[in-house]
Amino acid sequence: MNAKNLTDTAQTIASYIHRTPVLTSRLINEVSGADLYFKCENFQRMGAFKMRGATHAILQLSEEQKSKGVVTHSSGNFAQALSLSAQSLGVKAYIVMPSNAPQVKKDAVKDYGGEIIECPPTHKDREETANRIQTEKGATFLHPYNDHNVILGQGTAALELLEDHPDLTYIFAPVGGGGLIAGTSLAAHFFGKNCTVIGGEPFEVDDAYRALQSGTLEINETTNTSADGLKMPLGDLTFPIIQQYVSEIIRVDEEEIITAMRLIWERMKIIIEPSCAVPLAALLKEKERFQNEKIGIILSGGNVDLSNLPF
């Protein structure tokens, strides 16, 4: 993938997404000792950066593929993003969800025009059900992150951030399946001026941290983290990009995540989900190393259940 792939992607999806604002906070700058620029993907359509990758992936399909629809298995933001971007583009979206998914998530998918196909709550059932829909409907399977078109789409957030602030020395992003940070690292490589990309990852699901050490994909035996958007492991397409272009991953514990989340809520007056607080938590944990640096932080999303907050 090259620089032109990224700029082409940005141009292709521009009319379907928001160019999100970059906010700053005098107080969080004081707390961190650095000069922070928050790219607010929590203000993105549907409330998360996933709109970028989903839109781009659909737009790459042929007219015949589009006419038969798309399918994914997800109970998170990608399910909603694929539903809404498909709806915007006049494409049918089939969303395979485990039967025990929260009603609020099912409702959101329906609101955005997605058709839900329920399956038993195991990974094997999800995959088999998605395969069945591909066969029966001729729908194209789109993976939430392990897909080059999705990665390029997610990278446009950092591309916009670097257009607004070309002299960032670091960009911090969260690491789940790796789509966002892979795209971010490509944008920093091609468009930054010696801009280093650092990932933030919960200790509880630190497969990416371990994978960078071992040189091979790792799994998470358990996923006990409040950062529910970061539970998936890296994929075989996101991992090599991360190996090549991400400088390091800093791990944080659950208390550090909630403290950073609350700091952003209280001081910036914006709503972010726990996953979204992980990069700031990582920065604050090792803030001595980043004094006076000019740092971008990707705030990935703002979809939280207001009736069930961690504070």
Add this chain to the structure above:
Amino acid sequence: MNAKNLTDTAQTIASYIHRTPVLTSRLINEVSGADLYFKCENFQRMGAFKMRGATHAILQLSEEQKSKGVVTHSSGNFAQALSLSAQSLGVKAYIVMPSNAPQVKKDAVKDYGGEIIECPPTHKDREETANRIQTEKGATFLHPYNDHNVILGQGTAALELLEDHPDLTYIFAPVGGGGLIAGTSLAAHFFGKNCTVIGGEPFEVDDAYRALQSGTLEINETTNTSADGLKMPLGDLTFPIIQQYVSEIIRVDEEEIITAMRLIWERMKIIIEPSCAVPLAALLKEKERFQNEKIGIILSGGNVDLSNLPF
């Protein structure tokens, strides 16, 4: 007061405040049927528009007055705003607070450099204590809203909004003591193009609604509203401006306030306090009248206790 008073005020305070962003929401536009522009004073320094009026009022003092400090009685946003603006300007701030004020509010005033003087929790005690500080310290009393310099300061939010969006046909603002809506109505009168200003007020503290009907200041016997920033009655300086320049006041009940608050939290991903949701609640209540209009809404502040949310 004239147009030049407002532009002078804006220039005077510019380097001490944030020029806050104006956000839009595709979904809330759909819900309302109008084209809404939210002026985000919840992103203002200290989290509320009150920084504008407090800063302006202090800047109008003589050097001798500044050297002796300022005093107010408040347990809300104005106490914090006066503390922080005084600190920014190297001026001492004495804040008279009732002894039963929540610790979190006392801590906030201290954090911003204000000196708290506690008094018994009656209005008479607050006034007497403030009088005593004026006598003992030579400090200048600044009223939270019934002060022309404060009113002009608060009006700069709407002035900025109209600079960004000159063709608004309406601006909605909340009504408490009237400083914000009085300033807003002056800005709309001098800088809008036939821009009508409408107030939102909780039924529970509807003294302004009644005052516009009776032609005389009214009182609130009780103040049982979640919109704790709107409990104070109009003052004799804010009322005549409101009589002249505010078109009408729409009253809303507590459920309508919380519904509007939740809509902004969930869909705009920003944190606003209950008082701040009142103008949107008022608009939604009578939305049929405002279809397809281009409407500004002043989001006044974002200081909420995250441990004690109404949902």
